[in-house]
Amino acid sequence: MRLKNKRHFIHDGKEPFWEAFEEFLIETFDDDPTIHKLVINGDGAAWITACREYFKDRAFFGLDRFHVEREIRNLFRNHPRYPPMIKALDAFDGQKLLTE
Structure with missing residues (x-):
């Protein structure tokens, strides 16, 4: 983009x-x-x-997306659902991000 x-x-x-x-x-x-x-x-x-x-x-x-991702990383970096959360963020899938 x-x-x-x-x-x-x-x-x-x-x-x-x-x-x-x-x-x-x-x-x-x-x-x-x-x-x-x-x-x-x-x-x-x-x-x-x-x-x-x-x-x-x-x-x-x-x-902005950079700071949203940084906050998610700081909060969930060691959580097993962290990779799917980032994948959902990258895909602009807010619903999936919130349900992860």
Whole structure:
């Protein structure tokens, strides 16, 4: 899986991060904040979960796959069901992951 037309946002620190990011979305993707919803993935750090405060109901935050897998590994690495759990995660099979 690859992203199409991938863009990078670099914050220069002149204005609050989420304001600058929203401006980037509007300018780069013709984003309309009154219509479009955002899905923001990250590691759960305070600075990124702050998106919920800024965007309110216009955004959804979730742990990204790397950090989900890391947490599963930390919790279940020595459990006999760990390999099937990772296989289910890799297959995007949430139901199987939850039942393992």
